[in-house]
Amino acid sequence: MSAPQSHLETLPRGIQIVLALGVIALAVFPFVGTDFYQQMVTRMMILAIFAMSLDLLQGVTGLVSLGHAAYFGVAGYTLAFLTPEGEAVSLWWTLPVAVLAAGAAALVIGFFVVRTKGIYFIMVTMAFAQMVFYLFFDNRVLGGSDGIYINFKPDAGLFDLENKKVFYYFTLFCLLAVYFFLRRLLWSPFGRALAGIRVNEHRMRAVGFGSFSYKLTAFTLAGALAGLAGYLWGAQTGFVNPELMGFHQSAHVIMMIILGGMGNFAGAIVGAFAFEFMLELFKDLPSIGGFNVGKHWQMWMGLFIVLVICFAPRGLLGLLQKLMHRKGAGNE
């Protein structure tokens, strides 16, 4: 192909089928998997929502944020503050409030950061996230370095989120809702303009697009969706601490997107699952002699990501597409 390669925005039929099979597998998993794995997959789905929210910035708009975990954490903390010590609190108002809080934080911070470009954008998003991190880390009122327990899962009324299987399906529902929302948005006038800003912001302004308001809206929306993931995380684990908004969390979610493939949201899901799966795999590596291999999982993860980038620059989804394409061409 001589044309410059773009993101895999349009998902080929083959990949759509694979994704549909994946959804079916997720839907039946609670009936075959043990409790432990069900919890793990729930966590993967939450991180997939988080990764999709960042993909709106990184893959679609071309804004690499190194501080996206701040909004994830803000929503988790919002749930923690709203949940009383002795009883559950309603899902139906705490979820919107947490998502709005994360969105509001992103709107305020975004107002300053989307004016910057490239490396400066990366640095400024990181700086703001570190500020939020230390705000919580250093203040006992906000939980301090120990964090806060959330003793009860939110009360949904119609269904019982304390039931792990119900929580699993609620998370799966959120995952699908966010995915279809973002896929729709990708092909909307708003989504096309964001893609235009990624490819050539200068020309976008010359034909009359005020790129600032587009980028700020995308930043706010991405923050709000990260908030949805953070809320679910807080509810699932029953615990929030400053690590949720830390640098590592922000870096991991970037790696997830790169691993899966950017700009189409499906890659973000695949990347989040693959990242968490590999992480568990590496952490479980046995000791060899006196050397604890599993303890150094970050090293193996780094190596793995480097390999994927070298051999599949468009991520696992891009690799899959390439393999299918080759196979398809061979059959003709």
Place this chain on the structure above:
Amino acid sequence: MSEALLSAKNLTKKFGGLAAVNDVSIDLWRDRIHVVIGPNGAGKSTLTNLLSGDLPPTSGNITLGAYDVTRAAPERISRRGLGRSYQKTNIFPTFTVWDNVRLAAQSRVAQQPWNPMRWFQSAAGDARVNERAEAALELAGLTGRRKAIAGAASHGEQRQLEIAMTLATEPQVLLLDEPLAGMGTAEAERMVELLLRIKPRHAMMLVEHDIDAIFALADHLTVMVNGTVIASGLPADIRADRGVQAAYLGEE
């Protein structure tokens, strides 16, 4: 004569101590092509960038229709009815030709990125946008190439696309920075034909080097050297001007 659509008075742009554009005034009228010529480094592209808002002037002012746009952002100037093309091809290379033009046309309908309604609409299904894009594509002669990836199209086609995107924003005033650059004779002739076709509805400023095209198109000719206008008037008068011949035309 009616009011000029675009009127720039005493524009100066200094980069450090160097005046890239020095006290230049220019008026653009509908149905007239104003060609700006001059040797490399004369300040033609800087002048274009000042008028389009890509650069803020150091001093002077610019009115577009009824509005003062002297320090306005490029997107505002674009929405006030000024379209420009670039000397160095400036497109969306990974998009198809159609998506390039469609996106440019999309800027003319209510944008409102913060409006959730706009997140659910289908960009491809907006009939008003498609109509504008289709018209611009046809004018630029690219109807048959809509599915090509813009970055893989030929140089001439990319130049045509550059014009099509500009036309898709339905501007009143057109600034074209060397639209013929790097084109073959046949392609250049087609472009001259296109410019003459769209001339009646636009006020146009053209920066150009191609002498044949200049005299085929120009209603008004301005010669710049070292940031300063050394002559401005009817093409025939400029041609006879000895100072201009020495500075520019004589080099040919």
